[in-house]
Amino acid sequence: EVQLVESGGGLVQPGGSLRLSCAASGFTFRNYEMNWVRQAPGKGLEWVSYISGSGSPIYYADSVKGRFTISRDNAKNSLYLQMNSLRAEDTAIYYCARRGYSYGHFDFWGQGTLVTVSS
Amino acid sequence: DIQMTQSPSSLSASVGDRVTITCRASQSISNYLNWYQQKPGKAPKLLIYAASSLQSGVPSRFSGSGSGTDFTLTLSSLQPEDFATYYCQQSYNTLGTFGQGTKVEIK
Numbered sequence: 001e002v003q004l005v006e007s008g009g010g011l012v013q014p015g016g017s018l019r020l021s022c023a024a025s026g027f028t029f030r031n032y033e034m035n036w037v038r039q040a041p042g043k044g045l046e047w048v049s050y051i052s053g054s055g056s057p058i059y060y061a062d063s064v065k066g067r068f069t070i071s072r073d074n075a076k077n078s079l080y081l082q083m084n085s086l087r088a089e090d091t092a093i094y095y096c097a098r099r100g101y102s103y104g105h106f107d108f109w110g111q112g113t114l115v116t117v118s119s
Numbered sequence: 120d121i122q123m124t125q126s127p128s129s130l131s132a133s134v135g136d137r138v139t140i141t142c143r144a145s146q147s148i149s150n151y152l153n154w155y156q157q158k159p160g161k162a163p164k165l166l167i168y169a170a171s172s173l174q175s176g177v178p179s180r181f182s183g184s185g186s187g188t189d190f191t192l193t194l195s196s197l198q199p200e201d202f203a204t205y206y207c208q209q210s211y212n213t214l215g216t217f218g219q220g221t222k223v224e225i226k
Contacts, residue, residue: 035215045206045217059213095162104210105153105168112162
């Protein structure tokens with residue numbers, strides 16, 4: 001059974017940093033491209049970042065470029081999102097999602113982890 | 120960047136109704152269009168990929184159509200468990216842009 005479990009969310013002050021993790025199981029992690037998607041309270045889904053199975057290439061939404069860094073450790077079946085210079089508008093539930101073959105659909109999602117940026 | 124626009128943003132319907140949600144891309148995306156359902160407090164769930172392919176386990180009352188820039192999600196007979204928010208998403212490029220969502224509420 002495919003499982004994605006996020007962790008690392010919490011309360012952080014503006015300007016602070018946080019590192020999210022996503023533990024994958026039930027599939028050959030290195031074979032799949034992965035993404036982070038976020039959802040601000042009461043708002044829609046926003047794609048945040050993409051990483052290929054090998055770790056390159058990598059892409060970011062303009063809203064996080066230069067502040068967030070996506071990475072993965074295929075030996076540990078884990079995906080990460082390092083978030084620096086956090087702003088109030090980064091407050092959201094962050095989901096990791098697996099990108100399916102062929103059509104790039106997000107076929108499996110984690111349960112999400114809440115990041116709150118507030119003083 | 121490819122922009123995705125859904126309509127309507129919300130709708131009210133009754134159990135048994137036929138419901139249609141549309142999604143328009145700012146440029147041609149062929150059939151790289153996906154639909155997700157999200158219920159309150161839950162992660163999104165894939166319903167339809169490649170514009171019209173039903174994800175495994177999804178009831179056949181859900182269907183998708185379209186290509187190029189205009190796409191449709193249809194629920195043939197709305198069930199109580201279908202009240203949720205629906206999102207389209209383009210996967211033509213790796214920046215997987217989502218539409219703003221359509222909330223389906225009980226009339």
